Amino acid sequence: MLAQQLTEGLIRVLERPDLRVIAGTRRISLSPDLPEPFRVTDRGDVLLGSACLGNGTHSAFYLRHALELAHLLDIAPHQPVMAALCAARTAALFHGLDVTCDAAPDGVVAVAATPAALPTWIDIMAADHLPPPDRLHDVWQAIAPCQPAPATLPDIHDVHARLGPLWAWTGPTETLMAMGGDARLSIDPTTGLNHYGCSHRPRPWAVTFASSTASSLSERGFAGAEAARLRLIAAALSDPQTDVPATLTAEIHDGIGRHFGLRGDEGIILAPSGTDCELYALALAALAPGGRAVSNILIAPEETGSGVPLAARGCHFANDTALGHMVPKGHLIAGFPDDTQVIDLPMRDARGQQIPLAQVDADCLRVARAELARGRHILLHRLDLSKTGLLAPQMETLDTLVATAPAGQVDVVVDACQTRLDPMRVRDYLDRGWMVMVTGSKFFTGPPFCGAVLLPAPVMARLSGRLPAGLAQYTHQAAWPVGQARTVLPAGHNIGLLLRWHAALAEMAALADVPRATVTQRLRTFLSAARDAITHNPDLCLLPPYAPRRRPLADAWDDAATILSFFVRAHDAGDTFRPLALAQARRLYAWLNTDLSTVIPARDADERRLAALLCHVGQPVPLAHPALDGALAGALRISAGARLVSGEPSHDGMDSRRRMERETRDVRRVVDKISLILRHWPTIAAHDPHPTYMPHHLEQG
Known part of the structure; x- marks a missing residue:
């Protein structure tokens, strides 16, 4: 039974959307007798050893390391040491993000076999500054057995000099995409999300109508960024004179x-x-x-x-x-x-x-x-x-x-x-x-x-x-x-x-591949359902949707209101409609993006699933309201974005009709979760839970 659980745990890791995109069509197989955590074969296949059968975070780390090494050896087969050290740095930075994103919720104890200790070089390779040559030599000695064949170590001082210019931008895509902005792009270690409540890795289990603020990447977007990153590192390893960033x-x-x-x-x-x-x-x-x-x-x-x-x-x-x-x-x-x-x-x-x-x-x-x-x-x-x-x-x-x-x-x-x-x-x-x-x-x-x-x-x-x-x-x-x-x-x-x-x-x-008439039809179908969901919920008050005045254009979709803003009734307002003040609306916004299944005493399985649902909507906009005596209310927003029209890889297998039915069902679930939060506001406020990258049932997996 334990072996079956461990294998199923590894399968869950292999099915993670970020790792699935990175793996692509590469062949991955299990080899429990392998003395190393993994090995990349001379054909570029990945063999996973017994170290990948325990702790899910450890399994993800080794798989990410293996995939990166396999990619870099494909790119630069004559640079095995550089490829190995770059792959190790990417894996080390990935581990830091993965611990953040996959931390189990309070009170949850995972039962699994005692995992093997992770490599001691993780902190060395995750450091902001390039380690000295002797530390790089130690790291190479530790990771060399994972290579297709023993490689002769060149002058470590030469390797050190060549790694210097690459160090700052060698890492996983999700780390690099947090660079070159400001602090709002940084991942909060308590949530696994950035300031906007979204992630630089795919998050398909979350219901996302937040395009008026910011969105987590889809698998499609993640793949686009990952392809660009691999081109950068390929040039650095095989032809440093090529200006790939240009x-x-x-x-x-x-x-x-x-x-x-x-x-x-x-x-x-x-x-x-x-x-x-x-x-x-x-x-x-x-x-x-x-x-x-x-x-x-x-x-x-x-x-x-x-x-x-x-x-x-x-x-x-x-x-x-x-x-x-x-x-x-x-x-x-x-x-x-x-x-x-x-x-x-x-x-x-x-x-x-x-x-x-x-x-x-x-x-x-x-x-x-x-x-x-x-x-x-x-x-x-x-x-x-x-x-x-x-x-x-x-x-x-x-x-x-x-x-x-x-x-x-x-x-x-x-x-x-x-x-x-x-x-x-x-x-x-x-x-x-x-x-x-x-x-x-x-x-x-x-x-x-x-x-x-x-x-x-x-x-x-x-x-x-x-x-x-x-x-x-x-x-x-x-x-x-x-x-x-x-x-x-x-x-x-x-x-x-x-x-x-x-x-x-x-x-x-x-989006450009979708015919204009289809874009219009899909947006209007969704927006009609979203307006109905908001207006039929007594806890919400829809701001009058503003249809932009534009000159007529055949099959135009941009003359419709694609941002639906609404006030939420204060949880203690009684029979009158008094909207949540801005600070309370911000709490509601965060709780929507949080798995509340361990906080709310759900009446049944359906309510427990609703509490666990992660819902990302547009951040509250500060607006005046006559019922608040000069204080600002917070208007939340449900928005239609391009991905609603074009779909995403997590929708594979659905025809357009079924996919749009799912989107309209999801917007009703967002509205229902708002009402659920209002009913349990004091209980949730006492715990004040924080948003999470994934729901608890996936974290426990």
């Missing part, structure tokens, strides 16, 4: 350009986030002919990124940058003018109600014309869309302003960081000479922190100028189009950003 960057530019129909005289700036995009747009507006001071007009900044108002003034918007520099948040970035003025135009009033579009448009014209009269350059935002799906100002208003302003004195930048719009809309914006900010991390459901600014030809011409010197703390030359302006920036590449964009490109390509 090739990966060019492929991202090509992929984004194809999707949005960019032309040869237009360009793309890659950015870690939408807030970085705002900083770049300001820098380009300051390079406009005439050298005028910039008045930056933001629409509904409270419904965009929290750092946007600071970036809009040319200030550091966090304490650290994507390139790892510590900076004084709120201080002006070197080289940005100190006379930039930021003007905020809200789209909601003090009661949280949407301000009529006609008033928003009138305010835009009034403010912009006043700033033009002062001789200032205007950078006016069109918000397409906000966190709750709002769009403003209207096209007619922008066209009127541009047509009546002095030539070249108005820049329009479209904040389309949600990217909930048809590529033909983006093409229209570029034709008007407007910059467009997009991301691969919202509607497209790529990993968080992959953004871009699309540049029309007139703005591209400004790259003969000089960017602010302080941008060197934020971005590399390679992220910008060729031009004199970028020479102030450092050489190099943001490896994490490249991998995140390759994950996003995989999702973009999958």
Whole structure:
């Protein structure tokens, strides 16, 4: 019986979505008599020894090590020592993440055979700094028996020197994708998730409608990033002179350009986030002919990124940058003018109600014309869309302003960081000479922190100028189009950003393969079911869905509200509807993403399964509400993303009808879990459980 349990445990490890993607078609077999934990054969097969039959975390570690070594030996068969040491580092970093993600919940005791001790070199190879040559020699001695045949160790000092340039970006995909952003990408050791409640490895057991905030990777996205990572390490091992990061960057530019129909005289700036995009747009507006001071007009900044108002003034918007520099948040970035003025135009009033579009448009014209009269350059935002799906100002208003302003004195930048719009809309914006900010991390459901600014030809011409010197703390030359302006920036590449964009490109390509009419039909089917689920639950109050006003377009899907925002009744509100205050909404948001099966006294198996379900929705948006006497409520969001349309590998075997039925059933389960949490709020609050990467029944497995 014990042997059967151990074998089933190994099978569960082999079926993990991240390891399944990495393994691909490689042949893996069990060899219990093997003296080593594993061995890679000369044919590239993987044999797993008895050490893989016990503890699940140990099994995953050895399997990940074996797969990495097999891949690297395929890539660089004449570099067995380098391949082995790189594989060991990847396995060591993977182990750190895996312990975080797979820690058993409090009170759960797993019964298994006593596992063999893990290698003592894990901490050595997981260190931030390259170990000295003698430690590398010891590690090699320990891992050499796992190679297809004994290999002669070359000069260890030469190996040490060659490993130096690779050390910082040798590791598993999920580790590298957390680089080159900011602290919000780091994995919280208590949850196995990042600040956004999502993971850089696939999490198919979670119900995810969080594309208005951020999404965990699908197997498709993970595979796209993994393929790019292997190309990086392949070049480093076999041909160090090849600039693969430059090739990966060019492929991202090509992929984004194809999707949005960019032309040869237009360009793309890659950015870690939408807030970085705002900083770049300001820098380009300051390079406009005439050298005028910039008045930056933001629409509904409270419904965009929290750092946007600071970036809009040319200030550091966090304490650290994507390139790892510590900076004084709120201080002006070197080289940005100190006379930039930021003007905020809200789209909601003090009661949280949407301000009529006609008033928003009138305010835009009034403010912009006043700033033009002062001789200032205007950078006016069109918000397409906000966190709750709002769009403003209207096209007619922008066209009127541009047509009546002095030539070249108005820049329009479209904040389309949600990217909930048809590529033909983006093409229209570029034709008007407007910059467009997009991301691969919202509607497209790529990993968080992959953004871009699309540049029309007139703005591209400004790259003969000089960017602010302080941008060197934020971005590399390679992220910008060729031009004199970028020479102030450092050489190099943001490896994490490249991998995140390759994950996003995989999702973009999958969506592009779906006929436009089918995209529209699937989104509208889901959104109708989601609206019904919200409106028929007395614990919820749907904010009036805002259908964006757009010009007619055949088979358009982007004129529908794809973000559904709603208030949740406070658990102690009684018969009246008083929404959860922001702090309580944030607790609910976290508990939805938590397995509550060990906390809630479930009445039956169905309720226990509902309590265990991990539900990831959009983070609460702070909004005013008349019932809270000036305090802010938190509006949660259920959003339709690209993956809802294109599916994902975990849906294999389902036809489109069954898959959409599953999605609509899942949205009803999210709503049901909200009500379940409200019924048991005091009990859950007493435990205050934290989100988890996977539900407890999988952790115990």
